[in-house]
Amino acid sequence: MVQTVSIIVTGKVQGVFYRQSTKExxxxxxxxxxxxxxxxxxxxIQATGDPGLLNxxxxxxxxxxxxAEVTSVQVETIEPRAFIGFTVQR
Structure with missing residues (x-):
């Protein structure tokens, strides 16, 4: 069973290759x-996959x-979404 989560990461997370590293x-x-x-x-971040892998x-x-200097990570399980690959959006 797959699930989708929405993640918001705060702190010093822009300009430190956070998006590219997340994709990798x-x-x-x-x-x-x-x-x-x-x-x-x-x-x-919105991510879909096996719950153990999402964790x-x-x-x-x-x-x-x-x-990066992460100060908080907020995670919410949302309605399942299908994505093709993992994309960095601008």
Whole structure:
């Protein structure tokens, strides 16, 4: 069974390769979805996959790439969505 989560990551998460690193981690886990920067400085992620693999992505999001300084990660399970691959949106 797959599920979809919406994740909002705050802190120093823009300009530190957070989106690209999220894409690489998600693809390695076989998760599909999107990641994009928000005007308020946060990063928004929607991801679909196996709940156990999504949990691994969420754990990774709390750390992020080496230059990131994550202050919070908000996760909400939402209506399942189908994505093709994992895309960085601008």
């Amino acid at each position: 981690k998600a693809m390695a886990l076989g998760i599909t979805g999107i990641v994009k920067n928000q005007p308020d400085g946060s990063v928004f 691994q992505l969420i754990v990774w999001c709390r750390q992020g790439p080496s230059q």
